[in-house]
Amino acid sequence: xxxxMGIRITVNSSDIDFTQAARLLGRNGIRRNAEDxxxxxxxxxxxxxxxxxxxxxxxxxxxSDRRAWTLVTDVAVLPGYERTGEALLEQILAYFRGxxxxxxxxxxxxxxxxxxxxxxxxxxxxxxxxDDRAIDPALLAxxxxxxxxxxxxxxxxxxxGKFPVGRKSTMxxxxxxxxxxxxxxxxxxxxxxxxxxLAFGGxxxxxxxxxxxxxxxxxxSFAFDGEKLVACARAESDGVAQGFILNVAVDPEYQGxxxxxxxxxxxxxxxxxxxxxxxxxxxxxxFYNRKGFRRNKTALLYPAHPDMPAEAxxxxxxxxxxxxxxxIR
Numbered sequence: 181x182x183x184x185m186g187i188r189i190t191v192n193s194s195d196i197d198f199t200q201a202a203r204l205l206g207r208n209g210i211r212r213n214a215e216d217x218x219x220x221x222x223x224x225x226x227x228x229x230x231x232x233x234x235x236x237x238x239x240x241x242x243x244s245d246r247r248a249w250t251l252v253t254d255v256a257v258l259p260g261y262e263r264t265g266e267a268l269l270e271q272i273l274a275y276f277r278g279x280x281x282x283x284x285x286x287x288x289x290x291x292x293x294x295x296x297x298x299x300x301x302x303x304x305x306x307x308x309x310x311d312d313r314a315i316d317p318a319l320l321a322x323x324x325x326x327x328x329x330x331x332x333x334x335x336x337x338x339x340x341g342k343f344p345v346g347r348k349s350t351m352x353x354x355x356x357x358x359x360x361x362x363x364x365x366x367x368x369x370x371x372x373x374x375x376x377x378l379a380f381g382g383x384x385x386x387x388x389x390x391x392x393x394x395x396x397x398x399x400x401s402f403a404f405d406g407e408k409l410v411a412c413a414r415a416e417s418d419g420v421a422q423g424f425i426l427n428v429a430v431d432p433e434y435q436g437x438x439x440x441x442x443x444x445x446x447x448x449x450x451x452x453x454x455x456x457x458x459x460x461x462x463x464x465x466x467f468y469n470r471k472g473f474r475r476n477k478t479a480l481l482y483p484a485h486p487d488m489p490a491e492a493x494x495x496x497x498x499x500x501x502x503x504x505x506x507x508i509r
Contacts, residue, residue, distance in 0.1 A: 192229075196236060197234070198215070198218040201217050202214040205239070208286040212421060216420050220254070223417075224243060226244065227242070229268075237258045238261055238268045240255040240272055243423075245396070246396075248484070250276045251416070253284045257292070281298075281484075283479065283480040284476070294500070300498040301497060302495070302496060302498055307448050307456035309448065315455075326477055328474065330469070330475050360401070360402065360404070362402070362447075373390040378431055379429035393426075398419065400413070405434070410433075412427060413440075414427050415450075417454060421454055422456075423448075423451040424457050459481070483497075
């Protein structure tokens with residue numbers, strides 16, 4: 181069918197028929213009732229709809245910290261409206277220009293994202309919890325995840341740089357005064373910024389930006405040794421269906437004591453029933469492969485710096501046009 185010139189793309193949800201939107205998402209295997217779809221879209225950082233008369237032709241939404249990190253999800257396009265779907269995605273990309281953009285997609289939309297510069301991500305995970313109980317069984321059955329512990333043939337093998345990957349603390353865990361919190365109230369943001377700098381190679385960060393992103397995140401999780409902050413994590417979320425974990429960090433002096441696992445588990449417990457997405461540096465793949473996460477097959481990345489050197493890019497993305505064996509028909 182030819183797309184009508186009367187199609188409008190809007191961010192206004194007030195006149196959207198979410199029963200239609202839920203049905204459209206259902207075509208892509210996303211099973212949610214209309215009310216949950218409405219809540220998820222309205223609670224998103226940025227949601228876009230394409231409407232042709234009374235027909236919802238395409239939808240898409242994002243979770244974002246509105247500074248640097250954004251997850252594109254729930255992109256669905258009615259057959260015959262492919263150009264409209266492209267325009268909708270282009271609007272999202274323009275809005276978040278300069279962000280590190282991830283997409284969590286069904287197989288049907290991979291060509292759409294690839295045509296707009298996304299590459300399939302090697303280091304994206306979904307929180308699985310014990311025995312995969314946190315993942316929709318339909319997604320497991322549908323082949324959306326790699327086997328636990330999967331390693332690519334071209335797995336990143338180069339020096340991860342200054343990231344303190346694989347460090348093991350010599351501290352006696354039983355001698356620590358460990359405690360955990362889920363609030364930023366009374367938090368020393370200078371120390372939080374220091375933990376992030378130490379964990380991520382020493383690159384200087386802006387303390388006020390750290391304060392803003394953690395304070396504005398709906399979910400946070402922290403570990404302390406006495407009064408000393410030693411680990412952190414936060415998540416963006418729509419509160420209904422999708423979470424996006426960011427800034428998982430452990431002071432290198434405390435790595436190897438399972439504090440990262442405990443902080444993440446406490447963060448995930450606040451998002452029960454949600455699909456929880458995470459992307460990591462190549463050096464963190466081994467940790468997440470062992471810690472209750474499933475490696476995604478359909479996640480994509482649009483890097484904030486598309487001119488990333490090829491040697492570095494191979495640690496983050498798969499070759500252009502890459503397809504797994506079970507996708508080739």
